Amino acid sequence: MSTFASSRETTEGTIYSVTGGDWDQVASEIGSAKEERVVVNMGPQHPSTHGVLRLMLELEGETITELRCGIGYLHTGIEKNTEFRTWTQGVTFVTRMDYLSPLFNETTYCLGVEKLLGITNDVPERASVIRVMMMEFNRISSHMVALGTGALELGAITPMFFAFREREKVLDVFEKVSGLRMNMAYIRPGGVAQDLPGGTVAGIRELIKDLRKNFKDNTKLLIGNSIWIKRTKGVGYLDLAGCITLGVTGPVLRSTGMPWDLRKTQPYCGYEDYDFDVITADTCDVYGRFLIRMQELEQSLRIIEQCCDKLDKLDGAPVMVADKKIAWPA
Template sequence: MSGTPEQGSTAGDGRGPAAAGAVWGDEERLTGEVEVRQTGTKLEPRHEYTVAAGEWQNLPDAVEDDLMVINMGPQHPSTHGVLRMVLTLDGETVVDNQPVIGYLHTGIEKNLEYRPWTLGVTFVTRMDYLSPLFNELGYCLAVEKLLGIVDEVPERANAIRVALCELNRISSHMVWLATSGMELGSTTAMIFGFRERETILNLLEEVTGLRMNHAYIRPGGLSMDVPDNFAERVHKVLAHLETKINEFEDLLTANPIWIERNKGVGILTAQQCYDVGATGPILRSAGVSHDLRKAAPYCGYEQYDFDVAVTDTADAYGRYLVRIQEMRESLKIVRQAVDGLPGGPVMVADKKVAWPAQLALGPDGLGNAKDYISKIMGESMEALIHHFKIVTEGFVVPEGQVYVPVESPRGELGYHVTSNGTNKPYRVRVRDPSFIHIGTLPALTHGLLIADVIAAVASLDPVMGGVDR
């Protein structure tokens, strides 16, 4: 007989009995028994997993004990980037979850070893792309500590750093609310979250020239001062955001569907958080009041009045409550920073670190202002040469190594920076909280249904740009 399937048969995919000359007639479809005719060999009848394969109770008993392994990702809309999870399932229940990373590897840490210290800011700001200012701040604080100029950074620069980072924290949590809502079927939350985030990105663009990846925070201070109407613009944005956060709570906090999908899902106890090093909203949702802005203040955080948001549910719903409260506390911090904004410069006076002229945006929001260019070109040839050398070659940092952590929207973001006494880093090692939290997935999702895996992963708020680096 020819190896071509006859009319009324179903061709296989090369792996099942329909391959290489299988004939599936109507009788075989109904009974689930398949006869393969090839070189005179007849196989034993077997059951097929098809809709016409008969009653499920007639399947072999061994099938009831089989586990199934499937891939979720890396191209999946609910994995917050190119994250792959290899799920072992017993029916629809997760028995094991092995995360696979590396799909977004950028080599940023290695690239830093070939760039002057200041240029490193343009690399680190692109790792966790939802909170770029925190990467800039952590890196610059580490460089400043190596240089021994932490106390020389102007108060105005520190106040602006705090204000912008807290606005960045709110915008990051807005994205989390938007994406988490979308994954659980709340398109309204998605629209609200991305819409309100725009108000913050527009403000950051006015200050830094870019909506994201700002490269605004520099070793020794800031690249430029804020606009004259900064305080007025910030207060307008704060008033707007305060009402919108209330809308978020009205939409989700008491929503029975939101509660059902998040309460009791993705539980990580305080001890489990300690075991793996989980920090941020995950640790605080387990009842631990740990926040680096309080525990190890930097940039003058000890001067600000705010509370650490804590719950004790240890689940996805608790992480939602923590992030909502954190946004409210960030509003308080920004308001205090702007109201008490001191005058003065925004860069250290050390000419070996600071650029000779202060950067400024042009009237179109792009490029450099005319006054800035005139100052560089018009002072003296010596000043121009110095400017050229410090921009292209950078400054030398004394030998040593430091570890500096900051409290990012996702938890402890740490920079371990090593200098060998040259104008480039010897090694920069980043402790990204998303990388740590991805390691909690086996414990976080064990025993959950597949649908609840989505909510559990979303509650971690991982950003794969920070995981792979």
């Protein structure tokens, strides 16, 4: 095999290009390789799926040409279990539906129970403010997992360390307020399980300053990284029509330019009284969803700051409805 090296001068120094006869052979074999289709069974337990999921892939080389999903391996019968539980016990089940968003699950369930009981307007304002604050912290925690694990999958380990460092601070807030870091069952029909411990609001104000600075550093770490951009721009493309067809919401939908956020379009828990922006992008890809999540972190901090102001004014107010048939002891 004949091999030679050529060089050229650039502003960054001398660059050498090495070629050889074997490269021509590799290039000629690419065409025939594309004609070979391979069916691969991935899962239902696989380290890259982050959950129990079966994927049946049809490959042409390294390109996935067809994919079929097998879901349901994590079905735990939560709905069936709650059929013979009290409405208070139901909270401990729904909080486990998604370990990254337990407080959202709890709130959704409790809002439904309160509507059925006809006590939606009886929920104390302080309880609603606490719910909003805890949910926004939960949003931050969830986005940190998305950023950290996503970066790790692409070979960037440093962002994962930074993201989980910030997430730990949020989990510390959950532990102080509810006694648990995950699956808190803190939000109850009629309000919340208990009021905030003394000094919580002051501590959160200090935490906001720390998180805001570190979020900016985390964003700078990736937003201009050429490898990150190449591996996320144009990847996972899903336009508005695709999102509507599949029923996709959240940052994926907002990455198509659709400003759909239930906090604005169908406000609950008093979100209509908070000042924040709905972040969108028009890329329809992974990079746009990354940008949306990073900017949503700042919006969550804005909302939490407003919650702190409201909580100072509502200090000492009740956090549960007065009806003892609903307000069971925590």
